[in-house]
Amino acid sequence: EDFSNGTAPTPLTNYLDTQYYGEISIGSPAQMFNVVFDTGSANLWVPSQRSHTCSRRTVFTHNRYDASMSRTYMENGTGFSIQYASGNVRGFLSEDVVVVGGIPVVQVFAEATSLSAMPFIFAKFDGVLGMGYPNAAIDGITPVFDRIMSQHVLKEEVFSVYYSRDPQHSPGGELVLGGTDPNYYTGTFNYMETKEMGKWEVVMKGVSLGTERIFCAEGCTAVIDTGSSYITGPASSVSALMKIIGAQLDESGYKVNCDTVKTLPSVAFHLGGLEYSLTYEDYILWQSQIEGDVCIVTFRGLDVPPPTGPIWILGANFIARYYTEFDRRSNRIGFAVAV
Numbered sequence: 001e002d003f004s005n006g007t008a009p010t011p012l013t014n015y016l017d018t019q020y021y022g023e024i025s026i027g028s029p030a031q032m033f034n035v036v037f038d039t040g041s042a043n044l045w046v047p048s049q050r051s052h053t054c055s056r057r058t059v060f061t062h063n064r065y066d067a068s069m070s071r072t073y074m075e076n077g078t079g080f081s082i083q084y085a086s087g088n089v090r091g092f093l094s095e096d097v098v099v100v101g102g103i104p105v106v107q108v109f110a111e112a113t114s115l116s117a118m119p120f121i122f123a124k125f126d127g128v129l130g131m132g133y134p135n136a137a138i139d140g141i142t143p144v145f146d147r148i149m150s151q152h153v154l155k156e157e158v159f160s161v162y163y164s165r166d167p168q169h170s171p172g173g174e175l176v177l178g179g180t181d182p183n184y185y186t187g188t189f190n191y192m193e194t195k196e197m198g199k200w201e202v203v204m205k206g207v208s209l210g211t212e213r214i215f216c217a218e219g220c221t222a223v224i225d226t227g228s229s230y231i232t233g234p235a236s237s238v239s240a241l242m243k244i245i246g247a248q249l250d251e252s253g254y255k256v257n258c259d260t261v262k263t264l265p266s267v268a269f270h271l272g273g274l275e276y277s278l279t280y281e282d283y284i285l286w287q288s289q290i291e292g293d294v295c296i297v298t299f300r301g302l303d304v305p306p307p308t309g310p311i312w313i314l315g316a317n318f319i320a321r322y323y324t325e326f327d328r329r330s331n332r333i334g335f336a337v338a339v
């Protein structure tokens with residue numbers, strides 16, 4: 001990929017509208033990995049060849065980084081662990097040449113030696129490339145995008161994300177470093193300042209069902225998280241919302257009767273002076289399964305304790321409808337209607 005015009009695109013794969021990942025390389029010669037570009041975190045980790053738990057070839061189907069095969073590998077060895085809400089990753093730090101969208105950087109990253117079964121057993125991707133701010137980075141490691149910005153090769157200090165809405169679509173999505181891709185949005189961008197320096201989050205003025213603003217009426221925080229599949233909100237608000245639309249909660253989330261889907265109301269998020277509405281087409285995952293069609297509602301209850309919470313997390317299903325530009329130069333987020 002030549003990024004002579006100062007922008008570097010990476011095509012993404014869309015797995016079931018819930019996981020969007022693209023290819024990067026680490027090491028010389030290049031070892032390829034599929035990673036989620038996650039604005040909700042700020043570290044890069046991939047599975048390690050030097051791993052006891054992941055070494056059972058039968059179970060482990062992901063690519064693993066092999067330092068002994070890279071002539072540009074530099075040892076670090078510091079311990080590393082990430083505690084996700086839904087699981088954890090443990091390993092140690094290494095340094096090597098990482099190439100994203102054709103741009104090479106010398107990067108400190110984590111070789112994962114143990115991944116919690118949940119949720120990584122469902123992961124189609126190998127690892128995670130955090131696109132968050134440096135202050136969110138564990139072990140104070142400079143994130144990949146910061147290393148790229150300091151090379152002054154990008155036209156603008158921004159990156160943009162397109163997520164397709166159905167897996168058959170090709171490409172399943174696109175990450176652009178340094179700009180936006182007019183092929184994937186229409187109209188103009190509406191920008192809003194990030195709530196505080198160092199997080200991809202904005203002030204939200206309310207959540208409406210139909211025309212009535214029923215949640216977050218006094219204002220709350222919305223995190224724009226490319227690494228989350230769904231929309232999460234305070235459990236009490238989400239369960240009230242699900243009750244109104246007649247969704248039932250079972251072990252794998254909220255479901256509605258597929259016959260009622262077309263009558264479901266829009267849910268709107270009031271951000272930066274505009275209402276961003278999602279129709280049932282945006283928030284219902286219609287899955288044809290053996291025992292018949294299942295209609296999953298892509299909302300989840302999640303209570304994040306203060307001072308961080310209460311927050312709403314707008315994930316892949318929101319980004320699939322609204323093309324998103326993350327602007328590090330002006331610390332703002334822009335939305336345009338995705339095509």
Ligand SMILES: CC(C)(C)OC(=O)N[C@@H]1CNC[C@H](C(=O)N(Cc2cccc(Cl)c2Cl)C2CC2)C1
Nearest residue numbers: 036038040041083084119120122123227228229
């Ligand atoms: C506090 C801190 C640790 C920084 O928080 C985070 O890193 N918070 C991350 C915020 N973004 C989503 C991340 C996440 O949940 N997963 C797991 C995941 C997501 C979707 C689908 C699947 Cl299968 C999986 Cl495994 C990583 C892949 C991005 C956690």
